[in-house]
Amino acid sequence: MEALVAKGVTKRYANHTALDQVDLTVPEQSIYGLLGPNGAGKTTIIRIINQIINADSGEISIFGQKLNPDHIGVIGYLPEERGLYKKLKVGEQLLYLAQLKGLSRNDALSRIKVWLQKFEVSDWWNKKVEDLSKGMAQKVQFISTVMHEPRLIILDEPFSGFDPVNAQLITEEILELKKKGSTIIFSTHRMETVEDLCDSIALINKSKKILEGSKKQVKAKYKTNSFLVEHRGTFNLTGSQYSLVHQEAAEDGLLKSTVKMNGDGSPNDLIRDLIQVTEVHSFLEKIPSMSEIFIALVKGESHE
Amino acid sequence: MNKIWLIIQREFLNRVQKKSFLIATIVVPLIFPAIIGLLVFVSKQSEKNARKEVIHFVDESKTFLPDTSRFVFKPFVGSLDDAKRAFNDSEDFGLLYIPTYELSKPKGITLYTKINPSLDDVGNIEHLFEAQIKDMKMRRLNIDQKLLDSLKTNVNISTVKVSEGGQEKSSNSGILFGIGMAGGILMYMFIFIYGAQIMQGIIEEKTSKVVEVIVSSVRPFQLMMGKIIGLASVGLLQFLIWIILMSTLTFGVLGYFGIDPPQQQAMQQMAPEVAAQQAAVNSNVISGINEALNLPWAFILFNFLFYFLGGYLIYGALFAAVGSAVDSPAEAQQFMFPITIPLLISYMSLFMFILKDPHGTVSVWLSIIPFTSPIAMMGRIGFEVPLWQLVLSMVLLIAGFIFTTWVAGRIYRVGILMSGTKVNYKVLAKWFMQRG
Numbered sequence: 001m002e003a004l005v006a007k008g009v010t011k012r013y014a015n016h017t018a019l020d021q022v023d024l025t026v027p028e029q030s031i032y033g034l035l036g037p038n039g040a041g042k043t044t045i046i047r048i049i050n051q052i053i054n055a056d057s058g059e060i061s062i063f064g065q066k067l068n069p070d071h072i073g074v075i076g077y078l079p080e081e082r083g084l085y086k087k088l089k090v091g092e093q094l095l096y097l098a099q100l101k102g103l104s105r106n107d108a109l110s111r112i113k114v115w116l117q118k119f120e121v122s123d124w125w126n127k128k129v130e131d132l133s134k135g136m137a138q139k140v141q142f143i144s145t146v147m148h149e150p151r152l153i154i155l156d157e158p159f160s161g162f163d164p165v166n167a168q169l170i171t172e173e174i175l176e177l178k179k180k181g182s183t184i185i186f187s188t189h190r191m192e193t194v195e196d197l198c199d200s201i202a203l204i205n206k207s208k209k210i211l212e213g214s215k216k217q218v219k220a221k222y223k224t225n226s227f228l229v230e231h232r233g234t235f236n237l238t239g240s241q242y243s244l245v246h247q248e249a250a251e252d253g254l255l256k257s258t259v260k261m262n263g264d265g266s267p268n269d270l271i272r273d274l275i276q277v278t279e280v281h282s283f284l285e286k287i288p289s290m291s292e293i294f295i296a297l298v299k300g301e302s303h304e
Numbered sequence: 305m306n307k308i309w310l311i312i313q314r315e316f317l318n319r320v321q322k323k324s325f326l327i328a329t330i331v332v333p334l335i336f337p338a339i340i341g342l343l344v345f346v347s348k349q350s351e352k353n354a355r356k357e358v359i360h361f362v363d364e365s366k367t368f369l370p371d372t373s374r375f376v377f378k379p380f381v382g383s384l385d386d387a388k389r390a391f392n393d394s395e396d397f398g399l400l401y402i403p404t405y406e407l408s409k410p411k412g413i414t415l416y417t418k419i420n421p422s423l424d425d426v427g428n429i430e431h432l433f434e435a436q437i438k439d440m441k442m443r444r445l446n447i448d449q450k451l452l453d454s455l456k457t458n459v460n461i462s463t464v465k466v467s468e469g470g471q472e473k474s475s476n477s478g479i480l481f482g483i484g485m486a487g488g489i490l491m492y493m494f495i496f497i498y499g500a501q502i503m504q505g506i507i508e509e510k511t512s513k514v515v516e517v518i519v520s521s522v523r524p525f526q527l528m529m530g531k532i533i534g535l536a537s538v539g540l541l542q543f544l545i546w547i548i549l550m551s552t553l554t555f556g557v558l559g560y561f562g563i564d565p566p567q568q569q570a571m572q573q574m575a576p577e578v579a580a581q582q583a584a585v586n587s588n589v590i591s592g593i594n595e596a597l598n599l600p601w602a603f604i605l606f607n608f609l610f611y612f613l614g615g616y617l618i619y620g621a622l623f624a625a626v627g628s629a630v631d632s633p634a635e636a637q638q639f640m641f642p643i644t645i646p647l648l649i650s651y652m653s654l655f656m657f658i659l660k661d662p663h664g665t666v667s668v669w670l671s672i673i674p675f676t677s678p679i680a681m682m683g684r685i686g687f688e689v690p691l692w693q694l695v696l697s698m699v700l701l702i703a704g705f706i707f708t709t710w711v712a713g714r715i716y717r718v719g720i721l722m723s724g725t726k727v728n729y730k731v732l733a734k735w736f737m738q739r740g
Contacts, residue, residue, distance in 0.1 A: 014734055050520040052721070056739065077520040081723065083513030087318070099310050100521035144517065 001064055003028045003152055003183035004049065009058030011044055018044040019055070020207040026185055026200070028063075031178055033194045034187040035290075036204035037298055042187040043080060045204070046156050049185075050077050062152060073102035076150030080157040080187075082141055084129045090116075090140055091125035094147065101148040108147070115143045119169075138166045146177065153177060155186035159193060171197065191291035201290070205298050215290070222293045225261040226286040227270060230254050235277035241265065242273070254281055307522045311530025312537065315505070319538045329542050333549035341553075341560075357397030359415075359429075362387045365404045367436055374428065391416065400429070407441055479599070480686035481659055487608055487682030488654040492647060495615050495678065498539045499623035499643075503636060505531055506627030506720070515720045524717035528628075529709075532620045536613060543612070547605070599686065607685050607694075614701035615678025618708050619643060625712035628719030629727045629735075638728075650676035658683035672697045674704025711736065 004026040011019040019041045026032045036042050047053045049060060051067065060067040062074060084093055091112065098108035116122045119139050129137055138161070146153060155174075159167045174184055174197065188194060194201060194215075201218060203211035211218060226245060232254055237244060246258040261270055267285060274280050288296075319325055360380045361369065369377045375397070380387045384401055391399040399416040415421065415429065442452055506528075509515040518527055626639040650670060658667040662684040670680035671689070677697045681689070718735035725731065 013738065047721075052516070052519050052524075054739070072521055075520070077517070079513075079516040079520070081513045081516050083517070085514055086508075086512055096310070096314055097517065097521070100307055100518065102521075141517075 001028055002026060002061075003030070004060065004062050004185070006045070006049075006060045007058055009045060009048060009055045009060060011041075011048065011053070011055050017207050019048075022058070022204065022207075022209045024202055024209065024212065026183060028183050029178060029181055030183060030199040031174065031197050032183070032185045033198035033201040034185060034204065035189075035194065035201055035294060036187075040204045041207045042204055043156060046077075046079075046154055046185075046187065049154060050075060073148060074151050076145045076148065076153040078141065078145040078153075078155045078158055080160065084137060084141060084144070086130040087128060089126050089128055090132070093129060094140065094144055097144045098147055103148050111147050111149070112143070115147050119143065135163050135166055138162050139169070142166075142170055142173070146173070149182075151182055153182055153184045155184065157188055158186055159188065159190055191289065191294060194290045198290075203294065203297060210297055211293075218290075218293065219287050222288050222296075224286070224288070227259050227261070227267065228282075228284045228286050229257050229259055229274060229280060230282040231257065231274070231278040231280050233278050235274070237273065237277065242270065258286065308526045308530045308533075311522065311527060312534040315531050315534025316537050319501070319535065320541070325538070325542070329545050330549075333546045333553065358394075359398045359400050360387060360391060360394075360396060361400040361402060363402045365402050367402055367433070369400075369432055369436070372428065372432070374425070388416065407437055407444070410437060483599070483604065483686045484659050484662070484683040485654070487604070487685060488651070488658070488679045491608070491612060491615060491679045491682045492651050494539060494543070494612055495619050495647060498535050498616055499619045502532060502535055502620050503623040503627035504633065505535070506624055506716075507630065507633060507636070510628065510720055510723060511631060513723075519720065524720060525713045527720075528621075528624050528713060528716050532617065532624060532709075535620070536616055539612070539616065540609070543609075604685055608682065610698065611678040611681055611701070614674075614698070614705055617705035618674060618678075618701070619647070621705065621709040621712035625715040625719070625732075628716040629722075629732060631723055635727075639732075646675040647679070650679035654679060654683045662687035662689075668693060672700060674700045677701055714738075 002025055004024065006022060006024040009019055009022045009024075010017070022041070022045060024045070034042050034046070044053070048055045049062075049067070051069065051072065062071050065071070088096070094112045094115075095105070095108050098112065099105060103111070113122070116124065121136070121139060124132070124136070124140070129140065132140065145155070153174075158170060158174075162170060171193070174186075178184055198215055200214045201212070202209055213221070230250055234247075234255065235257075237259065241261065241263050243260050243262060244257060245260050248256050250256040259270065259274075261267075267283075271280070271283055274283075357374065358376050358378055360378050362380050362382070362384050371377060377400075380390065380399075382390075387399055387401075397417065398421065401412075401414040401416070403412040405411055405413070410433065413433065415426065439452065509518070515527075522530075622643050626636050626643070629639065630636045653666065653670050653676070657664055658670065658680055661667055667680065667684060670676045671684050672693060673680075674697075677700070681694075681697055714736045715732055718738055719727075719732075722735075
């Protein structure tokens with residue numbers, strides 16, 4: 001079953017279209033990256049999923065059910081614009097937020113205690129949020145997002161504003177939550193996190209989804225059949241089968257070349273041909289990074 | 305609905321647990337009775353000490369003159385001339401010469417004073433004689449004291465003025481004026497103070513960025529209403545505490561100084577002359593209190609609560625809309641103008657029209673239009689407002705707050721998620737028109 005399916009979601013404002021026929025499919029128990037430049041519509045779709053705003057048209061279903069108010073308790077949401085009540089004590093604050101999510105007072109109490117212990121901050125219960133450091137407040141904020149054990153966790157730019165230590169902590173928590181069965185959607189600009197964490201991604205640009213799929217699929221789609229070869233001595237590859245894209249000097253008098261295969265041949269063919277013309281020291285398929293794909297696609301769009 | 309209840313609770317507790325709430329709730333009701341107490345105390349003190357005047361009397365007729373709270377009567381033994389001489393040397397108020405007189409035609413009673421006595425003083429002494437002589441006559445007719453006492457009846461005539469328009473107006477309009485003014489001012493203060501608190505709370509939620517976390521759990525409208533209702537309950541609680549504390553303290557203070565509430569006073573049939581004297585002395589205070597207590601307090605209180613809630617909800621929603629649109633209280637100033645204007649108009653009209661002429665055209669319409677009615681109606685409430693006006697005003701008030709809440713809700717749901725935008729009325733209109 002899919003954790004979330006969106007079909008033709010559209011949201012228009014007076015002067016612009018925030019989302020234009022966006023389809024998304026988020027597999028269950030996966031980490032799903034929602035990518036896109038600023039203003040592309042990521043936050044809009046996230047707000048629609050959280051029922052903060054309504055879509056003009058289109059349909060969203062969560063775990064096979066049409067989106068409805070009961071889903072509030074199923075979703076844990078960490079908005080990009082986040083904060084806590086400054087004057088409230090940590091314990092009261094978490095209790096209030098948990099109850100708003102639909103937990104009973106007793107359930108909320110016991111879960112908050114577990115989480116505070118987990119983050120080794122049990123003694124914060126009576127501290128006011130305004131007395132906490134920023135890093136401490138971030139932990140409280142994260143607890144508030146996940147304490148009701150949501151099956152679907154939506155994190156909007158989770159690492160922006162979090163210090164590296166907390167970012168690491170949260171990364172670990174995200175992985176653990178996934179292991180326990182949760183599905184995590186997060187939007188981010190940080191491509192290295194996408195590379196590390198995401199199983200699938202969607203790329204939204206200018207209100208439209210322009211790419212979606214598992215990380216492997218996406219990379220396979222955008223790989224250019226290029227290979228990085230380290231070798232000693234120059235070579236010339238004949239025929240239209242290959243083209244030499246780039247060549248540069250590497251250490252120890254080696255050369256580093258990027259060779260593109262124009263046909264359908266296998267890497268073995270290239271290796272076979274290469275060892276006849278040069279001394280091969282290393283051979284690596286050049287797989288595009290998410291960042292490269294992202295930039296290429298977004299730039300390509302804006303050039304149209 | 306469970307969630308709206310949670311929000312109401314949270315808002316309520318947040319405010320009630322603040323020190324400022326505790327201070328305002330306790331200090332304000334102390335000030336009011338303290339002032340009354342002080343006034344009563346001062347007047348009582350001056351009665352007791354300074355004003356108790358000594359009158360010497362030379363009595364040739366054996367008339368019994370009881371002391372009053374104003375005068376102490378001291379018999380002088382000797383001739384009138386001796387008495388005059390002694391009186392001239394003393395600092396006392398007066399010398400009363402009572403020759404033997406016929407009960408039917410008392411003549412020759414003379415009061416010697418160094419300064420011209422007031423008409424009141426002379427009248428009071430005359431009343432004393434009249435009462436004494438009446439009693440003596442009765443006794444002569446073999447009517448005993450019991451019968452005498454039972455003949456005395458206390459009648460309180462309530463004075464009602466009929467104006468040219470045929471409208472009746474209780475003549476003690478001072479009290480009604482006071483109630484109208486206090487009610488109007490209190491309403492004005494409540495709406496402003498609590499309205500501003502709603503606005504502040506919303507701006508706080510917006511600037512601390514907690515609002516998006518909250519609206520992912522509840523509808524924006526629920527959050528807004530929860531806040532408005534939560535604060536309303538704080539306001540009501542504060543108001544009720546004030547009423548209870550103030551009335552307890554007021555009666556406590558009055559009781560301490562020996563001014564009984566009129567219900568007890570009515571039961572005191574003893575010593576009518578004394579009572580009459582006391583009544584004459586305390587007449588201002590007591591008739592005032594009497595008048596105040598005879599007002600339909602339950603009716604006034606009910607109306608105050610109704611108009612407080614109605615006015616608060618009408619303006620509270622508008623304050624909420626403004627709070628949602630801006631990022632700081634300073635920015636809110638530009639939108640405060642249209643909210644403040646009707647409040648100011650009704651506040652100023654309270655003094656210019658409503659209290660002076662509670663049934664004038666301007667007063668009537670101001671008390672019917674929803675935006676001005678909470679304050680205007682408070683000003684009129686003591687003056688027998690016709691039922692149709694009251695009902696129309698209440699219905700319009702309810703319609704008014706449903707309307708403003710609807711408008712505010714539409715602006716609020718968009719506004720709270722927009723930070724860092726330059727907002728003007730055009731933008732507000734756009735938000736209002738925007739679909740969910």
